[in-house]
Amino acid sequence: MSDENSEPSIEHNQYQSDSETDSNIQSLSSESLLSDGFLEDNEIVGLTEFDLGDVNSPDNTANFEPEINVLLAEASPITSTPQPLNVTEIPTESVDIPIKIQTTSTMSKLVRCREFSGYPQDNAKGFFSESYALLHELPETDKRRIAAFHLHLKGPALTWYNSLSDESKSSWITICVLFKEKYINFSWQSATVIMESEIFQNMVLSPGQSLEDYFSQLSEKAQILRKHDHELVAKFISGLPEKMSFFVRAGQPVDAHHALTSAKMAEACGYRQHGDSINALKHENKHAPRQLPGKSNIIDSNQSEVIRDLQNQVAILTDLVQGKHKEHVQSEPSHSDVHDIRDQIGQLSGLITSMAVREVPNKEPKRPENTSTNYANTSRFDSAECRRCKGLGHFQRVCNWNGYGQLQPSNQCQLCNQNGHIAQSCTKLEFYAQGNRTNPGVGHNRPG
Numbered sequence: 001m002s003d004e005n006s007e008p009s010i011e012h013n014q015y016q017s018d019s020e021t022d023s024n025i026q027s028l029s030s031e032s033l034l035s036d037g038f039l040e041d042n043e044i045v046g047l048t049e050f051d052l053g054d055v056n057s058p059d060n061t062a063n064f065e066p067e068i069n070v071l072l073a074e075a076s077p078i079t080s081t082p083q084p085l086n087v088t089e090i091p092t093e094s095v096d097i098p099i100k101i102q103t104t105s106t107m108s109k110l111v112r113c114r115e116f117s118g119y120p121q122d123n124a125k126g127f128f129s130e131s132y133a134l135l136h137e138l139p140e141t142d143k144r145r146i147a148a149f150h151l152h153l154k155g156p157a158l159t160w161y162n163s164l165s166d167e168s169k170s171s172w173i174t175i176c177v178l179f180k181e182k183y184i185n186f187s188w189q190s191a192t193v194i195m196e197s198e199i200f201q202n203m204v205l206s207p208g209q210s211l212e213d214y215f216s217q218l219s220e221k222a223q224i225l226r227k228h229d230h231e232l233v234a235k236f237i238s239g240l241p242e243k244m245s246f247f248v249r250a251g252q253p254v255d256a257h258h259a260l261t262s263a264k265m266a267e268a269c270g271y272r273q274h275g276d277s278i279n280a281l282k283h284e285n286k287h288a289p290r291q292l293p294g295k296s297n298i299i300d301s302n303q304s305e306v307i308r309d310l311q312n313q314v315a316i317l318t319d320l321v322q323g324k325h326k327e328h329v330q331s332e333p334s335h336s337d338v339h340d341i342r343d344q345i346g347q348l349s350g351l352i353t354s355m356a357v358r359e360v361p362n363k364e365p366k367r368p369e370n371t372s373t374n375y376a377n378t379s380r381f382d383s384a385e386c387r388r389c390k391g392l393g394h395f396q397r398v399c400n401w402n403g404y405g406q407l408q409p410s411n412q413c414q415l416c417n418q419n420g421h422i423a424q425s426c427t428k429l430e431f432y433a434q435g436n437r438t439n440p441g442v443g444h445n446r447p448g
Helices: 002-033 036-042 045-055 058-073 124-129 143-151 156-162 172-183 191-202 211-225 229-238 242-250 256-268 279-284 295-326 335-357 427-438 440-444
Strands: none
Touching: 124 172, 124 211, 143 172, 191 211, 211 229, 211 256, 229 242, 229 256, 242 256, 295 335
């Protein structure tokens, strides 16, 4: 029994001594490994401090022991090698990482601004309120505000800006004041107001124009002229085609936007027919005189007849002057006669020019009611009959018959080329009386 009991005790004592030896060796190894001299020799002071700081946390305890075992297993001098990055878990969902970016530009709004030319159709107030400098919130002291304002001007507005002095262009406040005086705050007695008002009154809906564009143009002009809403509604309706304006007016719009909605509905229903008369065209023609059918042709024919007669007179007087020059060698004519003839030629030439551009008075002799002659045919000079000499091709008011002599419709005067009388019975013969007294040979050169 003693032997059997002694054997386990010996084994127990041996195991206890072995465990104590291992613990002593481990403590000595750890002390020698973590000593200051060992750390300085192996140049891992910072790494050891970082690892020791993490040892206190419960999460890294398990990960720290294998590193100690590795160091204990290799008692030889240790060289530091970079450890690979081991990814133990890959996230399945995307992770948003906040990134802060510092921007130095204040122009965060990328807006395309309108340009301004200074023409009547341009809206100066809208351009000034939507200018590049104001939309991008540039400070007033920043020179880029003036530069941006300058780059969006063109045409007459750019010419106006270039005509300003350097002192005026150096201050944004001064430019604003001058711009408002020029294009926004104008006097009501100025020509600009009259022009804007005339444009506003003559605006109509064109065949290829959209309703929104027509309404926006009217709204801009009404804003400039400070028109009331009911005036805008009335002008908007009057510029529409007849059926369309009737549809909008029947809806009794309360404001301008209601009128625009009614106009869109009328357009959808097919009431936009520009072949019909437009109310705006009625306003344009309200001052024009009313004419009967075919009356314009009569006026043009009468005017042409008067001009033709004057041209004949000029031709006759020109022939007289040429005859005077041809006979200058035989007998010297009187200078007063030549001067008078030239004056008459000048007067007749001026009269022809004025008659070509002057409108003949709108007068027509009263025609009998019981006539079977076609009205269109009587306006032609080929079939016109003079009531005085019964000659064809002219009217009574331009007849050159002096009331003497025999009348025959087939006769043609050699002086005025009118039918119904001869040259001896023509009133044009008096023009040659003075010339015949001075040079009787001239009168014998013409038949009649």
